[in-house]
Amino acid sequence: MYEFERKKEISQAVINRMPRYYRYISDLKRQNVARISSKGLASIMGLTASQIRQDFNCFGGFGQQGYGYNVEKLCEELENILELRRNKTAIVVGVGNIGRALIKNFNFHSSGFRLIACFDANDDMIGKSFGSVTVQNAKDLRKFVAYEKPDIAVLTLPKEMAVPISSMLVECGIRGLWNFTNADLQFDGVPVENIHFSDSLMRLCYEVG
């Protein structure tokens, strides 16, 4: 099924770099670049060639001595590693400004997902359509998740709701959470990816000095 063994021991640091590799490699592919060496890629990405080779070799050897990496093949390998062609399913929970911005503008597909539903507790929102989905009543969320088994939920709801709702979602079998609230969520076996706007802006506040 998989082209590579998913080794448990792949570090978070390596995983964190993979989407950026994918971004650069698909750009090169779009520009019809046929091959690239670790040295060449290192120079455009601002990394060391050594690190790039180490990173790719966590997932198996995609290169060829004396030649480098075939861009098209490498691009495909990265898609396989990140599982971007599996068409996993996502629901959006909370259709406020950020939720709507994601529904209307964000390309879920190119990050490996298909948006199949969205929910809100506000009566004025229920029934409205954005993009390809219609807002459903939050009261039906539990039933939907239990039956439809979406892979992940996008949490764009008020911070206070984040813990109770995500607990419920995990109970109903959700497999991952994309968390836009400032709540710190943690569940055994359910990965959480956080978009912490304020943490990021505070860092910038520090960094600009």
Place this chain on the structure above:
Amino acid sequence: MYEFERKKEISQAVINRMPRYYRYISDLKRQNVARISSKGLASIMGLTASQIRQDFNCFGGFGQQGYGYNVEKLCEELENILELRRNKTAIVVGVGNIGRALIKNFNFHSSGFRLIACFDANDDMIGKSFGSVTVQNAKDLRKFVAYEKPDIAVLTLPKEMAVPISSMLVECGIRGLWNFTNADLQFDGVPVENIHFSDSLMRLCYEVG
């Protein structure tokens, strides 16, 4: 001016943790908790006590042997470290869905900033008001930045515009960039904080397996 020496050698890993510390400590303050030990904080944050003490000691000793840390004092120290009370200025460049979501809903103030203006190239947008700001013509952006000297710019514009516009902003003296586009930006001496939605979601795609 500063209560602590900003040592060059503070690692990015430590800085990255500071906003999260601040989040937890201000929560404790809100709950009127008077003091907390590194051990206590470690247990609620899921870190080691040792790491917490090491991190805080990068900025000076805020604790007291045998007692722990005074929550109110620690909270204030974190605000000083992150410079959250300096009221730095920000502008939003690009008033699409994400830009508007930030303008209308995001609390810039609690992350150390004051939103002073926003810009868009779309004629239909210019003149409209959101929250406390009115959309200005992108043509006037250069002049505005050169004269008003905002500290940072929030980049919520199309990816293709990110490089040319941010180069122009840096030229005009912008001191930091909060980048919501998928472009990789890098300028000497101008920190960039990235919110890479798709990188984050791709990681989640990998992690849910």
Place this chain on the structure above:
DNA sequence: TAGATTGTTAATCGATTAACAATC
């Protein structure tokens, strides 16, 4: 073949954790 560049092992560097003397 010769040159280039990988995959991989070894060396280095940095970050985290442990330990403990200092001291409130």
Place this chain on the structure above:
DNA sequence: TAGATTGTTAATCGATTAACAATC
């Protein structure tokens, strides 16, 4: 004072970089 807990040094662990034999 005795107990608790810091600040800080030393030990460990993990990640990055360098080196080089393998090989295309």
